Amino acid sequence: MGRWAPGAAQRLPQAAMELFAERGFEATTVAEIADRAGVTERTFFRYFADKREVLFAGQEQFASAFIDAIDAAPDGAALADLVAAAAAAGGAVLQQARGREFARARHAVIAANEQLQERELLKLAKLAAAVAERLKARGVTAVAAQLGGDLTVSVFSDAFNRWIAPGETRDLVALQRESLAALGELAAGVTQPLKARRA
Amino acid sequence: MGRWAPGAAQRLPQAAMELFAERGFEATTVAEIADRAGVTERTFFRYFADKREVLFAGQEQFASAFIDAIDAAPDGAALADLVAAAAAAGGAVLQQARGREFARARHAVIAANEQLQERELLKLAKLAAAVAERLKARGVTAVAAQLGGDLTVSVFSDAFNRWIAPGETRDLVALQRESLAALGELAAGVTQPLKARRA
C-alpha cells in the first residue's frame, strides 16, 4: 500500500455521518469531511462522485438481496410471493448489516435535507427498475413487472418507515407483512369493481 | 410594470427546455438560459430555486388534481376507487395541459440526466405523501394510506411511461386501467396465501 493510512474509503463515510449529524448536510463542507478523515478534498471526490454519494456507499449488497431473492424463488411462485420475498430479503440484510439504531441515525440525516432525499429516491427507483427487470426475465408481463418493481419498493419503504419510528420494536419483516396485508385489502376492491362496476 | 419586457417567468422555462433539448442539461449554463430569456443569471435564481427547478414550474395544478379528486369522491368510496380516481384526474390534467408530444419532449430531457430524474422523483414522492395525507383525512388507516399514496403514484407513473412510448396512441386513462388490472391480479395472490399459506 501507499504511504498514507489505509481505509480512507471507510473513514470518509464515517466522518461524513458524524458531521452531517452534528451540523447538518448543507452546513458541512467537503473540505471538513476530508480533514476529519485525514485526506484532501480532492481525494474525497476520487472515492465519491459527489458530496451526497458518501451516504450511500455499499448499497450494492442491499440491492442484490432483492435481486437474488427473486432469482432464487421456485418456478411456480406467484408475483405476489416474489414481491414479498424480495422485500423480506432486503429487510433482512438491512437489519443484520447495521441494525435499527444506525438506520434511524442515517434516516434522520437524510430526512433533514431534500438533496439527500432525492438521492435516496433515485437509488430506490433504480432498485425498482432492477426488480422489474428480473421479474420480466421470469416471464412476468411488462406491465405487471413494472408495477411489481414499484410495489416491492413501496412495501419495503412503507414498512421501513414504521420500523424506524420512535418506540417501534417489531421486526422489519413483520411490518412488511402488515403492509402486504393492506395491499391485499386495497387490491381486493380493485379487481371486482373493474369488471362489475355499473353492472 | 417595470421597464423590462414582462413574462420572464414564462420565457425562462421555454428557453431552458430549448437549450436542454439542444445540448443537454449539463452542457447548458444558467447564464445561457438567462441570456436567451433576456435577463441576467441573478434573475433566473430569483424565479427558480435552482437550475433543475425551471423544468418543474407549475406542478401545483397537476398535484392538486390528485388531491381534489380524492376530496371530491363520494363518502363510501373504496380505497381502490380513490386511487383510481386520483390517478385518472392527474392523467386528465396532463393530457389537456400540454399534450402527449410536449410530455415526450420533456421526458426525453429528464430521462437523459440523473439530476433531473432525482428532482422528478422528489416531486412524485411529495405527491404520494400529499395523497396519503388526504386519504388519512378520510379515515383510511395510516398503513393503508401510505401504501395508497405510493400506489396512486405508481399506477400513474407506470401508465405514463407507456403513454409516452413511441407509437403508443391509446389514452392515458385507458393505460391506467391496464395498470390497475395488473395490480388487481397481483394482489389477488397476496390476500389468500397470507392466511392460507402452509395450511
Next chain:
DNA sequence: CCAGTGATGACAGATGCTGACATCAGCTGC
C-alpha cells in the same frame, strides 16, 4: 538498484448559487 504502478497532494478553473446594494419605471399622494 531502478523503472513502473497506484494512491494522493497541489493547483487552477468552470459553474452553481447567495447576499448586499444600486438602479429605475410606474404608481401614489399631495
Next chain:
DNA sequence: GCAGCTGATGTCAGCATCTGTCATCACTGG
C-alpha cells in the same frame, strides 16, 4: 407636476461543489 415609495432587475463579490492536470512518493518486481 413632483417627491417618495415599491417592485423588479442589474451589478458585483464571494463561497462551495466538482473537474482536469501534473507532481510526488511509497511500494513492487526484476
